[in-house]
Amino acid sequence: MPPDPSRPIVAAIDMGYGHLRAAAPLADALGVPMLRMDLPPLGDARDAWFWRRTRAVYEPLTRWSQIGLVGAPLRALLGRITAIPEGGVDLSAPTAGTRWMERAARGGAGRALAEHLRRTRAPLLSTFYAAPILAELHGAERLHCVVTDADVNRVWAPPDPARSRIRYYVPSEPALRRIESYGVAPERIRLTGFPLPHELVGGRKMTPLKANLAARLGRLDPGRTVAHLAAAELGAVPRDESPALITFAIGGAGAQAAIATKLLRALARPLRAGRVALALVAGRRRDVARGLRAAASSEGLAGHPAVELLEEPDTLLYLRKFNALLARTDVLWTKPSEMTFFAALGLPVIAAPPVGVHEERNLRWAMEQGALLMQGDPDRAGESRTGRSPARRGTVF
Numbered sequence: 105m106p107p108d109p110s111r112p113i114v115a116a117i118d119m120g121y122g123h124l125r126a127a128a129p130l131a132d133a134l135g136v137p138m139l140r141m142d143l144p145p146l147g148d149a150r151d152a153w154f155w156r157r158t159r160a161v162y163e164p165l166t167r168w169s170q171i172g173l174v175g176a177p178l179r180a181l182l183g184r185i186t187a188i189p190e191g192g193v194d195l196s197a198p199t200a201g202t203r204w205m206e207r208a209a210r211g212g213a214g215r216a217l218a219e220h221l222r223r224t225r226a227p228l229l230s231t232f233y234a235a236p237i238l239a240e241l242h243g244a245e246r247l248h249c250v251v252t253d254a255d256v257n258r259v260w261a262p263p264d265p266a267r268s269r270i271r272y273y274v275p276s277e278p279a280l281r282r283i284e285s286y287g288v289a290p291e292r293i294r295l296t297g298f299p300l301p302h303e304l305v306g307g308r309k310m311t312p313l314k315a316n317l318a319a320r321l322g323r324l325d326p327g328r329t330v331a332h333l334a335a336a337e338l339g340a341v342p343r344d345e346s347p348a349l350i351t352f353a354i355g356g357a358g359a360q361a362a363i364a365t366k367l368l369r370a371l372a373r374p375l376r377a378g379r380v381a382l383a384l385v386a387g388r389r390r391d392v393a394r395g396l397r398a399a400a401s402s403e404g405l406a407g408h409p410a411v412e413l414l415e416e417p418d419t420l421l422y423l424r425k426f427n428a429l430l431a432r433t434d435v436l437w438t439k440p441s442e443m444t445f446f447a448a449l450g451l452p453v454i455a456a457p458p459v460g461v462h463e464e465r466n467l468r469w470a471m472e473q474g475a476l477l478m479q480g481d482p483d484r485a486g487e488s489r490t491g492r493s494p495a496r497r498g499t500v501f
Contacts, residue, residue, distance in 0.1 A: 112248070113221065115141045115230040118419065119159060120166075120355055121387065122442035126231040126252045128423050129299045134229075138420070141217055141235040148216040154208060166459050170360055186460035188255050188282070196266070196287025201259030205237055214238025221246070233260040236270045245269065250299065251279050252442050255465035261286035275445060276469055298445035301427045305449070314338050316431050317450035323348050323434055324452075347378055347410065351429060353385040353438040354392055360439055360456050361392045363482050365399040367437070368411070370485040372403040375410040383429055385414045387422055437479065440467040447475040454479050 114136055116127035124138070131138035139146050142155040165185075169178035189195055208214070218239045221228055227246035230236050233256075236247035240262060247270045251260060254276040262268035265287030272288060274280045275298040283293050306312040314337070321331045322344035331341035350371075352364045364384050374380045386393035393415040397406065405411045414429055416422035430436070436446065437454040444466040447453045453476035458464045470476045 111136055112227045112229045113139060113146070113224070115139050115146055115217075115228060115232070115235045117141050117155060117232045117234070119155075119162065119232065120441070121423075122252045123231040124419060125423060125442055126250055126299050128420070129301045130229060130231070130250065132302055133299075141214075141230065141232060145220050146217045146235075150212045151214070151216060154211070154213045166355070170362070170457075170459065182460050186257055186462050188257055188461050188465055189285075192285055194287070195258060195285045196261075198263055199258045201257060202261075202263040205234065205259065206241065206263050208234075209238050209241035215242050218242035218244040237262050240268060240270060247271070248273065250296075251275060251283065252298070253462045253466055254278055254444070254469035255282050256462060258286055261288050265289075278465065278469055298442065298448075300446065300448065301423075303427055304430060304446075312431065313449055318342065319344065319432070320434050320450065347381045348434040349381045349383060349432060350435045350437060351383040351385060351433040353426070353436065353443060354387065354389070355439055355441060355459070360459070361386075361395060363456055363479075364396060366482040367485050368396070368399050368405070369403060370483055370487075372405060372486070374486055375405060375408065378410060381410045381412075383412045383414060383433065385426060385429070387414070387426075388417050388419065390415065390417070439463060440470060440476070444470045444476065447473075453477070 112134060114127050114131040114134060116123040116138060117140055118124065127138045141147055142151045165178055165182055169175045169182050214234070217235060221239060221244045227248060228236055228239060228244070229248045229250065231250045231252055233249060236249045240247055249260070249270055249272050251272060251274045255278045261283055262270055268288070270288070270292065272283050272293045273296040274283060274293060275296065277295065280293055280295050284290055304312060304316070318334070318338040318341045321334060321338075322342045323346055325331045326343065326345065335341055352367055354361050354364055368382065368384065371380060371382055375382055384396050386396055393413060396413055400406050400408070400411055400413075414425060416425050430446065430449070430451065433451060435454060436443065436451045437456065439456040440458050440463045444453065447470065453470070455467055455470070455476050455478050458467050467476075467478070471478070
């Protein structure tokens, strides 16, 4: 069958979950597979080696930077790598990041992708900045980039933005202004929001979103304080005495697994009493899953129906299972990564500490929108507001 130039190639990379999580619903909507830019048919051995080496540096850096005082120098290094200016009108000058991209291209990174695009004559839609930039440096055209944070580093824009023809789709006004300040022409930037999973939104009618929100209100608002106000939009809100489900999602690098362990310990009593339920998301990381199982066992909660663990080594299957878990989640506790945008589903979001400047900007933007709350002390998560034994509606999360 000859190539179909009308069908785009949707590309991401395994660098945490954010780029994959944005690409999956786009690929679903377009009826094409989600491909990785470092693997065939988009990448060759050079690409696989280059990005494996990059992950080998970046993922431990994000994980170890979260270790108290020991991680302070690494947090400073991560801050420099992910730095975003506080202001500025013209920030189009080259940076260490853009020079790194140009060196990568000279070394052959992205060449196989550009050749594949020329051979198939297909446009590229990528949720990772490097794919369209490297492809353009190798002469490819019809390139589109989906931005996955509320504000981004200069490396997201091309080294020579005045000559570039990459089109950008951004999730927020700050990201729009930032990409424009990096020299990308305004007509090549469009404010679109973040691509959320169809199974959680449901298109223009938003049928699953409304159904999930109504069920969530039925559990979180048994006194009907808010539920009756939402009835006009959602329909009847069913009363549900089931315990509220808190989901703690750990990032792809395994950062902040220690917070999940503290949360499990703090909520042990209300979990045993059936006043609350807890889902811990280890994703593809078996080491994190082992640690969480050990923590549950130490609290006498191994196999307890109020505690569940999501571990799935297959990336696509993990994303599907996680979306299914979110459909029944009442409170999402996670670092302010791309998951920040999932507050648009009507999910109460509690933010763990940000990892990197881009997550600090996600947190700032979301708090300005009233979309999330910063976490308190996870060691005190099981306490009631009065300091007595936690009741369902008084538990401090």
